Amino acid sequence: MPMRGGFLAELRELKEEIMLLGSMVEKAFEDVLTAIENEDVAKFNEIIKNDKKVNSLELDINEKATLLIAKQQPVASDLRNIIVALKISSDLERVGDLAVDMAKAAQRMDRMSYFKDYQSDLMAMATKTSKMMREVLIAYQQGNVIEAQHIANVDDEVDEAYGQFVKSIFTIKIDDKETAEQVTQMAFIARYIERIADYCTNIAEWIIYEVNGERFDLN
Amino acid sequence: MSAIQTVVKEKQKLSLDKDVQEESIISAKGLNLWYGNDQALKNINLEIPEKQVTAIIGPSGCGKSTFLKTVNRMVELVPIVKINGNIDYHGVNIFDSKVNLVELRSSVGMVFQKPNPFPKSIFDNIAFGPRVHGIKKKAELTKIVEKSLRASGLWDEVKDRLGESALGLSGGQQQRLCIARCLAVEPEVILMDEPTSALDPKSTLKVEELIQELKEKYSIIIVTHNMQQAARISDKTAFFLNGEVVEFDNTDKIFSNPTDKRTEDYITGRFG
Numbered sequence: 001m002p003m004r005g006g007f008l009a010e011l012r013e014l015k016e017e018i019m020l021l022g023s024m025v026e027k028a029f030e031d032v033l034t035a036i037e038n039e040d041v042a043k044f045n046e047i048i049k050n051d052k053k054v055n056s057l058e059l060d061i062n063e064k065a066t067l068l069i070a071k072q073q074p075v076a077s078d079l080r081n082i083i084v085a086l087k088i089s090s091d092l093e094r095v096g097d098l099a100v101d102m103a104k105a106a107q108r109m110d111r112m113s114y115f116k117d118y119q120s121d122l123m124a125m126a127t128k129t130s131k132m133m134r135e136v137l138i139a140y141q142q143g144n145v146i147e148a149q150h151i152a153n154v155d156d157e158v159d160e161a162y163g164q165f166v167k168s169i170f171t172i173k174i175d176d177k178e179t180a181e182q183v184t185q186m187a188f189i190a191r192y193i194e195r196i197a198d199y200c201t202n203i204a205e206w207i208i209y210e211v212n213g214e215r216f217d218l219n
Numbered sequence: 220m221s222a223i224q225t226v227v228k229e230k231q232k233l234s235l236d237k238d239v240q241e242e243s244i245i246s247a248k249g250l251n252l253w254y255g256n257d258q259a260l261k262n263i264n265l266e267i268p269e270k271q272v273t274a275i276i277g278p279s280g281c282g283k284s285t286f287l288k289t290v291n292r293m294v295e296l297v298p299i300v301k302i303n304g305n306i307d308y309h310g311v312n313i314f315d316s317k318v319n320l321v322e323l324r325s326s327v328g329m330v331f332q333k334p335n336p337f338p339k340s341i342f343d344n345i346a347f348g349p350r351v352h353g354i355k356k357k358a359e360l361t362k363i364v365e366k367s368l369r370a371s372g373l374w375d376e377v378k379d380r381l382g383e384s385a386l387g388l389s390g391g392q393q394q395r396l397c398i399a400r401c402l403a404v405e406p407e408v409i410l411m412d413e414p415t416s417a418l419d420p421k422s423t424l425k426v427e428e429l430i431q432e433l434k435e436k437y438s439i440i441i442v443t444h445n446m447q448q449a450a451r452i453s454d455k456t457a458f459f460l461n462g463e464v465v466e467f468d469n470t471d472k473i474f475s476n477p478t479d480k481r482t483e484d485y486i487t488g489r490f491g
Contacts, residue, residue, distance in 0.1 A: 004488045004489070007488075073447055074487070075446070075450065075474045075475070075486050075487060076474060076475060076476060076477055076483050076486055076487055077483060077487060078487045079475070080475075080476075212476075213475060213476030214476075
């Protein structure tokens with residue numbers, strides 16, 4: 001493979017683009033959480049609008065990865081790098097979509113203050129997830145298998161927090177249509193956060209595959 | 220132990236024995252080879268599976284072609300060669316003094332890098348080997364020629380011009396003719412030394428498809444510099460480096476997740 005040097009540079013570029021995609025998605029998630037906390041309705045629209053950039057970057061990564069496979073015919077670890085880039089970029093794009101779903105659900109809630117008692121639990125769960133997100137991106141950048149395994153363990157904590165949260169909001173006495181809608185949207189938001197943690201776990205699994213060539217179902 | 224358990228155990232044992240028997244047709248054991256003072260093969264231990272394609276890859280000068288030529292003892296045509304160790308073919312060491320070289324080379328045929336048809340007709344090229352083995356009857360030779368050309372996928376292209384010179388065929392056709400010539404003496408093992416390196420992509424594809432068909436009846440060992448080719452057509456791959464076998468495993472494993480770092484570095488183009 002005479003193009004080795006160029007190929008390595010292109011693999012590095014691919015990873016950098018995924019890090020960029022990761023930071024965009026991470027920011028969308030952080031922004032939606034802050035907006036929920038501050039009831040910043042204007043921010044929701046901005047988050048929804050920004051998702052287009054996430055989608056187009058994912059498409060760009062897909063195209064680059066496909067071209068690399070076609071032109072360089074990679075094998076072994078080189079091939080895994082590219083396959084994992086495709087997988088992780090698709091997981092990240094889904095996280096971006098979930099941040100948008102959260103923003104839309106929050107838009108449908110017009111009396112967020114009503115839930116102040118429960119919001120801290122939701123935010124605690126979100127903070128854990130957000131930490132997973134940050135750490136899994138660093139682990140991907142560094143190819144850190146041990147960290148990837150550790151991150152996946154946190155998913156259990158998020159799942160548990162999600163279960164408890166849903167249980168607690170379903171104790172709210174629903175006596176009108178509006179309250180029912182509010183509780184439903186709150187449950188959706190929690191569900192989306194839990195899904196984001198699942199995607200972080202997926203990414204952790206892909207990191208292990210990239211480094212070791214073995215697939216692990218971490219959660 | 221119940222009667223049924225005993226039967227099951229016996230069957231398992233039998234199928235296990237069968238697996239071992241079926242598994243390797245050629246096994247190199249502690250094989251060393253020197254060209255004068257230069258050691259070209261170092262303690263090679265390889266089990267070549269029957270009716271499968273085994274690819275040998277490695278950088279130039281790693282000993283892969285030497286190994287191939289050792290399997291039918293052609294390497295001994297080089298006067299300064301010294302060999303120790305065994306290559307067992309059906310359990311018999313091919314270096315044993317009782318082994319008949321002509322028989323060995325018809326059982327273990329070879330196809331070379333550059334197509335090398337004889338400057339004879341297509342028919343005579345294929346009939347050459349059987350004639351050497353004493354087959355004289357025209358009807359029988361005609362049958363062998365057709366069968367071999369069909370097996371190498373060349374029959375439909377040449378059936379109307381069997382009397383014409385083989386040198387008039389295209390490079391790809393010539394190579395398939397050489398494969399047909401090799402099949403005409405009914406070998407069990409076919410050694411191929413970079414058989415497509417002189418061919419265009421379309422002829423390469425035809426030869427690769429042919430190899431896939433041939434493994435139903437023959438055991439094939441192919442030396443190739445084209446790693447994608449090894450990945451495409453072989454079941455097992457051996458990676459040679461500096462006269463040694465660094466790694467020998469299923470091709471899927473070698474090209475997705477090799478065990479040895481040197482294999483990984485070679486197949487990903489980090490050296491070689």
